[in-house]
Amino acid sequence: xxxxxxxIDTDELRNSAKEVLxxxxxxxxxxxxxxxxxxNGLDDELKKAIKIGVCVFGIILLVxxxxxxxxxxxxxxxxxxxxxxxxxx
Numbered sequence: 001x002x003x004x005x006x007x008i009d010t011d012e013l014r015n016s017a018k019e020v021l022x023x024x025x026x027x028x029x030x031x032x033x034x035x036x037x038x039x040n041g042l043d044d045e046l047k048k049a050i051k052i053g054v055c056v057f058g059i060i061l062l063v064x065x066x067x068x069x070x071x072x073x074x075x076x077x078x079x080x081x082x083x084x085x086x087x088x089x
Contacts, residue, residue: 021029
């Protein structure tokens with residue numbers, strides 16, 4: 001896992017973020033600022049509840065993704081062979 005973080009090019013990420021902000025003409029920055037102000041104005045208990053909710057949602061997505069990939073892999077392995085009989089008409 002540490003190798004993953006070592007290989008991240010922070011300058012490239014910073015430039016990509018600047019391009020997104022330039023592309024949205026500062027509206028993304030304004031939206032982030034408004035959301036951050038509202039989040040900082042919340043009670044500590046509500047912040048904890050939001051963090052727990054986001055973590056639970058992330059875990060649900062992770063588990064669902066695992067089941068999706070396992071089902072997809074199992075579907076590839078399963079091959080149905082049918083035998084057809086000819087009927088005289």
